[in-house]
Amino acid sequence: MRSVGQGKGVVFAEVPISFGLTSGLNPIICVRLWFLYSGFLCVSAVKGFIFFKANHMNRFVFLTDTHYWTNAPADFSAPKMLTCGAEIHEAMVSAINAIDPDFIFHGGDFLCGGSSFDLPTEVFEQSIRDVRSYVDRFAAPFYGIPGNHDCDAQTWSFESFTEAFDTPEVLAVDQVSDKLRIARANVFIGDTKQWGAGEWTDQHDELLREANRDAMAVSVPLLLCLHSWILPDGPVKEGEEGRGCVRGAARLLQTVTDCASICVVFTGHRHLNRITTIRDFLIVDTSCLIGYPFGFREISLSDDGWFSTTFHRLTVPQASEAYGQRDDAGEDAHWEGQPHHQNRDILIPRLRNLLS
Ligand SMILES: [Fe+2]
Numbered sequence: 001m002r003s004v005g006q007g008k009g010v011v012f013a014e015v016p017i018s019f020g021l022t023s024g025l026n027p028i029i030c031v032r033l034w035f036l037y038s039g040f041l042c043v044s045a046v047k048g049f050i051f052f053k054a055n056h057m058n059r060f061v062f063l064t065d066t067h068y069w070t071n072a073p074a075d076f077s078a079p080k081m082l083t084c085g086a087e088i089h090e091a092m093v094s095a096i097n098a099i100d101p102d103f104i105f106h107g108g109d110f111l112c113g114g115s116s117f118d119l120p121t122e123v124f125e126q127s128i129r130d131v132r133s134y135v136d137r138f139a140a141p142f143y144g145i146p147g148n149h150d151c152d153a154q155t156w157s158f159e160s161f162t163e164a165f166d167t168p169e170v171l172a173v174d175q176v177s178d179k180l181r182i183a184r185a186n187v188f189i190g191d192t193k194q195w196g197a198g199e200w201t202d203q204h205d206e207l208l209r210e211a212n213r214d215a216m217a218v219s220v221p222l223l224l225c226l227h228s229w230i231l232p233d234g235p236v237k238e239g240e241e242g243r244g245c246v247r248g249a250a251r252l253l254q255t256v257t258d259c260a261s262i263c264v265v266f267t268g269h270r271h272l273n274r275i276t277t278i279r280d281f282l283i284v285d286t287s288c289l290i291g292y293p294f295g296f297r298e299i300s301l302s303d304d305g306w307f308s309t310t311f312h313r314l315t316v317p318q319a320s321e322a323y324g325q326r327d328d329a330g331e332d333a334h335w336e337g338q339p340h341h342q343n344r345d346i347l348i349p350r351l352r353n354l355l356s
């Protein structure tokens with residue numbers, strides 16, 4: 001009995017021979033035809049393989065604002081569903097491992113420390129241990145940055161967070177593959193109580209410009225990640241920042257504009273999906289995972305300059321049902337964004353230029 005694979009091979013090889021013989025051609029010519037046909041098949045297969053490889057430079061997951069609180073007593077404001085943290089985190093680990101990404105990036109606010117929640121220190125510490133155990137179950141390399149809720153509400157210290165998770169002092173650059181670097185910015189190095197959306201300082205700016213020079217020298221694209229927004233979603237008064245924007249956002253935007261290796265900026269914090277094209281790069285804001293729409297982004301960057309994002313929603317029946325019963329849930333579209341803010345293919349000129 002022949003296997004399916006053997007059968008396919010014989011069928012392919014026999015095509016020109018049987019066709020030639022039934023056409024009355026000389027058997028030697030039939031054999032030459034067979035060699036020509038086999039060669040054509042091999043060249044096609046190799047071309048197909050090279051094409052496939054060329055279109056997948058990197059594929060990774062970006063998630064943010066997972067806001068875990070061990071045994072949370074309440075959900076707090078929409079779209080968060082803090083009381084469903086265990087169900088949501090279990091689903092998160094399964095769904096992300098099922099995608100098998102090259103790496104995973106977290107945009108900050110792993111926890112519920114800092115302002116608003118007034119978490120006791122011992123509960124904050126337990127929550128860190130629980131989050132660490134979920135993260136340890138990811139199969140792919142994991143990178144992250146702190147958010148404003150990753151400090152102890154009682155002391156405003158990030159010390160326990162930085163002991164549990166690799167945290168940039170100011171800005172760290174990771175070579176995540178031979179063709180991609182990520183700049184991780186920690187914008188909470190100052191007074192987080194006063195500046196809840198963090199600060200972009202001289203030090204951040206100098207380090208990012210240096211990272212850009214290094215990346216340009218070897219033609220490697222750079223992705224910048226920080227927790228808070230850069231682009232406001234409304235008019236901004238002189239001397240103020242937009243809602244949820246890092247202090248110094250306008251300066252940061254100018255720096256990113258100047259730095260031609262930075263192809264995409266990723267943020268979280270506002271719990272909204274939004275994608276904006278600025279000049280020849282993208283700013284990608286992502287909604288929270290702990291609440292509606294309960295999801296994360298799968299990102300692909302191809303070496304011919306294409307950015308693709310797919311928003312994956314977790315299967316969390318209890319959290320979804322409970323969210324639907326909230327009085328303050330509001331419009332779903334506000335949180336999940338319009339369809340093109342969730343799933344979209346976009347050509348990034350900077351990415352194409354760097355890799356061509
Ligand atoms: Fe935040």
